[in-house]
Every structure is written in C-alpha cells, then in structure tokens.
Amino acid sequence: MATPPPPPAFKSISPTMRVDALISDWRAELPVEASVEEKERRLYDRAWAAYLEGDYGFGLWCWHECDRLTNALAGSVREATRVLGPGHYLGFSHRRAIAEKVPVELIYRPRKGDMSTPRTEAYVLPHYQVLCVYAVRAESGDRKARAQLEIALGEIEDRRRADPYMVHFDTFRKLLERLRAKGSAPAGPS
Numbered sequence: 001m002a003t004p005p006p007p008p009a010f011k012s013i014s015p016t017m018r019v020d021a022l023i024s025d026w027r028a029e030l031p032v033e034a035s036v037e038e039k040e041r042r043l044y045d046r047a048w049a050a051y052l053e054g055d056y057g058f059g060l061w062c063w064h065e066c067d068r069l070t071n072a073l074a075g076s077v078r079e080a081t082r083v084l085g086p087g088h089y090l091g092f093s094h095r096r097a098i099a100e101k102v103p104v105e106l107i108y109r110p111r112k113g114d115m116s117t118p119r120t121e122a123y124v125l126p127h128y129q130v131l132c133v134y135a136v137r138a139e140s141g142d143r144k145a146r147a148q149l150e151i152a153l154g155e156i157e158d159r160r161r162a163d164p165y166m167v168h169f170d171t172f173r174k175l176l177e178r179l180r181a182k183g184s185a186p187a188g189p190s
Helices: 017-030 036-052 055-074 077-084 092-101 128-137 143-154 156-161 165-184
Strands: none
Touching: 017 036, 017 055, 036 055, 036 128, 055 077, 055 092, 055 128, 055 156, 092 165, 128 143, 128 165, 143 156
C-alpha cells in the first residue's frame, strides 16, 4: 500500500466558500456515466492535487471527505483508501499540519439563535475539525485555544451521541497525546 507524501509546503488556505464553489464546479464536470466510486475518486484527486500544491483549504475538504467515506464504509480505512486510491488517505501528520494553519479567528462559529450567513472569508468547519484545530493550538501553548477546547469538551458528550464524526476527533486527540508523551510535539505555533 502506497504511503502518502509528507504534508506539502504551506502556500495558502482558501476559505470554505471558494473551495466549495470549485468542488461544485468540478463535480458538475464529472461524466454522468461514471460509477459513484469513480466520481468520488476523480473529485478527490482534483482536491488532493490542489492541496499538494500548498492550498490547505482543499486539505480541509480532503480531511472531511476521508472521514465521511470512512464512516460510510463502516469505519474501514482500508476500503476508503481503495476508493480514494493508494497514498491518498489524509493521515494524522497531514491533519495536524492543516490544523496548525487554520486561522482560528476566521472560523465561523454560529451563536445560539444566530441567523446570519458566514462571511465569504470564513472557514465553516465541522465541529470535530474545530476541536482538532483547538487541540493543536492548545498543544502549542495557545491559552485561548486551550480555554475554547475545554469549553467545547464540556459539551462534547451531548454531541457525541448525535455526531458520527466525533470519533475522528477522539482518534486525533489520542495521537496528539501520544506524540506529546514521546516528546515530539511542536514547541510553538508555526
């Protein structure tokens, strides 16, 4: 099984709306007669290529797609890798590199009763990815991120039952703790 390349050099991180617009355009270009798996692979390949060019916004999309596909295939990373192609599964090192670069101040977090639309430069992330970003920032010594993580973790049990993606945050956090125990966690924000 092919291993993914190391995380690419960071160039930019496209906001969610730009990534979603391009993904939507790419999805429209897919041949109608292609199988569902072939469509998934082609769409993911284009986003993967954009990520490998250094656009971590597409990395965020690939990260969520890996988790969505893994959930759809009963938790089988092997099956997800088969669909995505060898060496294309976004692993922990890529996820951590992406989480380090997400601008926390631009993450869209709707407040209770908030009916507003996110700004075009905002990052609309699934809750578990926001927790991963907070965990990486807290690990590097960001006190505000640590406080936000603690608040979010206090509410996590209610969400865990309703959100099938929370298991991916749990795995991410365990790997981050394992790295800290080995002493190889980054010393500060990059």
